[in-house]
Amino acid sequence: RVGPGAGMAISVTSTDWLEVERQLEQKELELLKKHGVDVPASHLEGYKYTPQTRVVDKQSWDVVPVPARTFRCGSYNWTHKVVNFEVGEGIAYITLNRPQANNALNEEVLQGLSDACTELHTRQDVRVVVLRAEGKMFCAGGDPRSFQEAASMSEPDSRKSAVGLMKFLYYIQCLPQFTVGLAQGSAMGTGLGLLAACDIVCTVSNARFLASEVKLGTCPATVAPVLTSKVGPAFAKRILCTGENLTATTAKEMGLITDIVDDELDFSKYVEVICEKITLCAPLASARSKRLVQNVSGQPLSLQLMTYTGSQLADVRISDEAVKGMVAVQAKTKPFWAENAVRPLY
Structure with missing residues (x-):
């Protein structure tokens, strides 16, 4: 207010206060100079905080897929027994070959899948990748021994292991080739993640799809990102939170499965049709x-x-x-x- 009882008010902004501080500082410097103290203009530099980390607003297209494991062998010197890797004219086949364990994912299987994908990320001559499996089941998920090992891990190691598996699924999802998943049998747990990472999936009619982690008191965290991006949040909650045993028809309605055939012998014709279409498309x-x-996918319509x-x-x-x-x-x-x-x- 101006004057006692004047009833008149003025507004003061932060800019005004900064100007007041600047003038006070100037008067202080003038007084010090009169007493023979010359203060340099940079005298406050040592008291200013300079952040060492620069915060960058990363977008999904800034995230580069990288292998979670060290590359050991390729198609030219393949040594893995539980994963087969074959490359033909414009096409590659990755086959889970651990039927005695229902193709459960242990470290050896994951290493084989990682090696195949690492090579494929550099192969411009390959345009279609087929992910399939031997045996009655497509994939039973994680190996039971890996669950026991995870239970004995420290929290940092457990987190590192989970992040590594999620990076691996993202690595498959980001293959530059058109990926076709062929499920000749049922898939569970991380097996759903493998199928969700494929561009399209064909399955036999009697296959089932299940994520039962919640029934065991744990959380299917590693498959949640890739599965949600495939079927959307509503269906992902239904799959991951209820442990429902899905039929092939239901999985197709959700978007996890693209097509259904009566017998795995029909896969050959299915892949042939896909190859004919991809042949006409520029790699x-x-x-x-x-x-x-x-x-x-899932991004708001922004200027970025x-x-x-x-x-x-x-x-x-x-x-x-x-x-x-x-x-x-x-x-x-x-x-x-x-x-x-x-x-x-x-």
Whole structure:
């Protein structure tokens, strides 16, 4: 108020206070100078806090998939027995081969899957990847021994192990090739995560799908991210929170399964049709489209998202594939990638 009882008010902002502090500091410096003390302009630098860590707002497209395990062998010197890895003309097959244990995921199986995926991340000649299994079950989830080992782990080690498995599923999900999951039998636990990481999944009609961790007093945390991105939060809650034993039809309605066949002998024709379609698609454009869908899924329509998608389109438009593809259209001929057919091995 101005004057006692004047009833008149003025507003003071933070800028005003900063100006008052600046003037007071200036007067203080002038008084010190009169007494022979010369204070340099940088005298407060030593008292200012400079953060050592820079906080960056990362988006999904900034997260680079990396292998959770050290690479040991590839298709040229394959040594794993519980996982088979075969590469043909434009196609690769990864086969779980531990039928005596219902293809449960132990360290040896995970290492084999990681080695195959590490090679595939660098193979531009491979355009389709088929994930399948031998035996009655597709995958029984984690090996029971791994649960016992996890129970004896310290909290940091247990967390590191869980993060490593989630990174592994993300690594599969980010393969540049079009991935086809073939479930010749039922899948449980982490086995659901393997199928959810595939782009499309075909199963036999009598297969069942189950995540029963909650019935054992634990949480299916490692498969939650990849499963939720596949079926959405509502269906993911139903699968993970109720431990429901899903039929193939129900799993298809949820989006976990793409197609159902009567017998696994029908898988050959199914893969053949997929290969015919992929043959007509430019490899780089197909890989970029897959990555684009994965990165924009669940994201709010923001300026960052539109800038990202716009930059992707601008980059692809000037690629060698786009240029030669347009030339092929004008010449009414097949583009070069369609001349090299993707040929199934089985």
